[in-house]
Amino acid sequence: MKEKEKKSSAWDLYAVAAMVLLTVLFILLPPLDQTPIRMILGLALTLFLPGYALVSALFPGKKGLGLLERVALSFGLSIAATPLLGLILNYTPFGIRKDPVLMTLSLFTLLCTAIALYRRKNIKGEESFSLSLEHKASPKENRLDKALTLLLILSIVISLSVLVYVIVTPKQGEKFTEFYILGPNGKADNYPTSMKVGNNGTVIIGVVNHEYEQINYTLKIFLGNESIRSQRIPLVDNQSYSAKFSFRPVRNGTEKLSFQLYRNDSVEPYRSLHLWVKTE
DSSP: OHHHHHHHTTHHHHHHHHHHHHHHHHHHSTTGGGSTHHHHHHHHHHHTHHHHHHHHHHOOBSSSOOHHHHHHHHHHHHHHHHHHHHHHHHTSTTOSOHHHHHHHHHHHHHHHHHHHHHHHHTSOTTTBOOOOSOOOOOTTOOHHHHHHHHHHHHHHHHHHHHHHHHHHSOOOOOOEEEEEEEOTTSSSOOOSOEEOTTOOEEEEEEEEEESSSOEEEEEEEEETTEEEEEEEEEEOTTOEEEEEEEEOOOSSEEEEEEEEEEETTOSSOSEEEEEEEEEO
16 A cells, blocks of 8 residues: 555656657657747756756655645756756757757756655655645645745746746847948959959849848949949848949049938938049
8 A cells, every 4th residue: 555655656757757758759759849848848948847857856755845835946956957957968069959958958957856756755654745736735834835935826827927928939139231342353442443444343242131121222333423333222120131233433533432321211311331443
């Protein structure tokens, strides 16, 4: 009878081990790695399971911690242990990559689970901690205890909700547009700033959209006061444009070769660049 009680009191630890193995399968094996279950199991392995296994290993008996305290500590220790394990991985040849992080968290959780199982088996059945959905009110329990318990539950729910929202909602960084000119070799040197009249000069013009929306750019190029090119460049977010541009000075002297980039229907340049070209 006692042996049965011991086995039944450890079902939560067997469930932890099973969830760890399922997480490994759903993250590493296609087509399981394309399902939403992968994210749910991954969050559990990162935010709860390591801490629960560690708490169970440290406190195998009923004394010391109640169910709610164990749950709260499980989240706290998981959040503390995961970055620490990642820091250790950073100083190994494996580095902080998906597979090493997954295997490290899984092995840590399984090791703590094995220690918790061993310690529970060495405790008398009635003193060993058993996860039960039933809650028996204690005579010492008062209104303050109930209020603190409710506050703890609400804090955990709110924290998890905020965390899931942050993970699911894509972060929007600073909005900007890359606008650059390079020399004919694709580097920021050897610009055609000294030429002979009638010879061609070549530069590379680049535009990259980081505005988080489609932008209809207009590129205008002037040599002195003369417009030598006007071009529409529609780009969606994170799309880039790069092309060579050749020009031919027809007068001696120093002229300003200016590149002006307009956004949508704006009448003022959004970005501008220039080169001083000396011809003889």
